[in-house]
Amino acid sequence: MGALRAQEIAPPEDTTIYRVVEAMPRFPGCENLDTTEAVKAKCAEANLLAFFYENIVYPLEARQNGNEGTVVLSFVVEKDGYISQPKIIKDIGGGCGEEALRVARGMNEALKNAGLKWTPGRKDGRPVRVAYTLPLRFKLEEPPDFVLIGRDTVYVVLDDTLGYQGGWETLRQDLDANLKFPKGYSPDSCFIGNMDLKALIYPDGFVKVVDVSDYFNLGPDFQFEAIRAVTSTAGKWLPAHRNGRPVTASIDLGVTFLPEGESCAQRRTDYETAQRLALEGSTLINEEKQEEGIAKLTQAIELFPQNAQYRYLRGQAYVNLRELEKACEDFRVVRQV
Structure with a gap:
C-alpha cells in the first residue's frame, strides 16, 4: 500500500469574544500616524468619543428632566473591522441610553460610507472578536x-x-x-x-x-x-x-x-369673539385636546381668515396630529402675513 499523506486540516475558526487581548481594537483615523502604539490607542479613543458626541442629540425628555450622568455601552468589534451586538450596560434615563445606542447602531454604515473600519483586536497575531465597553458623558450646558x-x-x-x-x-x-x-x-x-x-x-x-x-x-x-x-x-x-x-x-x-365708531360695533364684537375663541383653543391644545382646540381656532379663523396668530396655533395643533398638509396650509398663510 502506498503511504498515506496526512490531510491538511484548517484550524477551527475562533469565535470567542475576548475582553483583553495583546492588541486591542482601535477606531479608525490614527493608523497612519508615525508614533507608538500607545499614542495610536489614545488617538483612536479620542476619535471614537468625537464620533459619538458629534452625532448624539441630547434627548428633549432628558433636557426637561435634567438627566445628567454617564451612559455605558458595550459592543463587539468583529474581525472584519465592524461592530455587532451594541447594547446599553448603564443608563441614566430620559432617553439618553437609547440615543447613545442609536448612534452605535449607525456606526457601521457611517464608517462604510467614509471607507473606514476599525483595526480589529489581535491575539497571537490573528484578528479576533473583542468586547468593547464605552462610557459616554451626558451633561447639560x-x-x-x-x-x-x-x-x-x-x-x-x-x-x-x-x-x-x-x-x-x-x-x-x-x-x-x-x-x-x-x-x-x-x-x-x-x-x-x-x-x-x-x-x-x-x-x-x-x-x-x-x-x-x-x-x-x-x-x-x-x-x-x-x-x-x-x-x-x-x-x-x-x-x-x-x-x-x-x-x-x-x-x-x-x-x-x-375703532370706536358706531359703524364698527360689529367689527369689535367679532374681534372680541375671535380673541376669546383663540384663547380657549390654545388652552385646549395645551391640555392635549388637539381636535377641540382646532375647532375653536377654526371658528376664530372664520372671522379673521388672515390672522397669523390663529393660523400658527392651529398649524401647530395639526402638526401634533400629524396632519401635515393642513399644517402647511396654515403656515403658508403665516409666512404671507
Whole structure:
C-alpha cells in the first residue's frame, strides 16, 4: 500500500469574544500616524468619543428632566473591522441610553460610507472578536447670562427684573394713551387688531423696538404707530440688574387698535369673539385636546381668515396630529402675513 499523506486540516475558526487581548481594537483615523502604539490607542479613543458626541442629540425628555450622568455601552468589534451586538450596560434615563445606542447602531454604515473600519483586536497575531465597553458623558450646558440681538447684549438671567414707574397698570394706561390711529385712517374705517412688540430697555431707560408681530396684517402705518407708542415710554422704566449693575433686558408688549365708531360695533364684537375663541383653543391644545382646540381656532379663523396668530396655533395643533398638509396650509398663510 502506498503511504498515506496526512490531510491538511484548517484550524477551527475562533469565535470567542475576548475582553483583553495583546492588541486591542482601535477606531479608525490614527493608523497612519508615525508614533507608538500607545499614542495610536489614545488617538483612536479620542476619535471614537468625537464620533459619538458629534452625532448624539441630547434627548428633549432628558433636557426637561435634567438627566445628567454617564451612559455605558458595550459592543463587539468583529474581525472584519465592524461592530455587532451594541447594547446599553448603564443608563441614566430620559432617553439618553437609547440615543447613545442609536448612534452605535449607525456606526457601521457611517464608517462604510467614509471607507473606514476599525483595526480589529489581535491575539497571537490573528484578528479576533473583542468586547468593547464605552462610557459616554451626558451633561447639560449652563445657559448663558445674555444673548446678542443685533449689536446689543441683552441679559436673560437677571437678579432684578424690569420695572415701570407707577407699576404695570400705569404702563398699560400709558400705552393706551400713546396709541393712535395713523394719519389718514379714521377710527370709523374699522381697522382692528393687536400686535406684539419686543422691546429692549437700556439701563438709562431708552427703549428700542426690535421686532413687531402684526397678527392682523394691519400694515406698516399701524406698525409705526405701535412702535411710537412703545418708545414713548422711554425714561419711565426701572432697569433690570445683573451682578449688582443695571443691564439691558427685553420685554414683550402688546397693543390693540380698536375703532370706536358706531359703524364698527360689529367689527369689535367679532374681534372680541375671535380673541376669546383663540384663547380657549390654545388652552385646549395645551391640555392635549388637539381636535377641540382646532375647532375653536377654526371658528376664530372664520372671522379673521388672515390672522397669523390663529393660523400658527392651529398649524401647530395639526402638526401634533400629524396632519401635515393642513399644517402647511396654515403656515403658508403665516409666512404671507
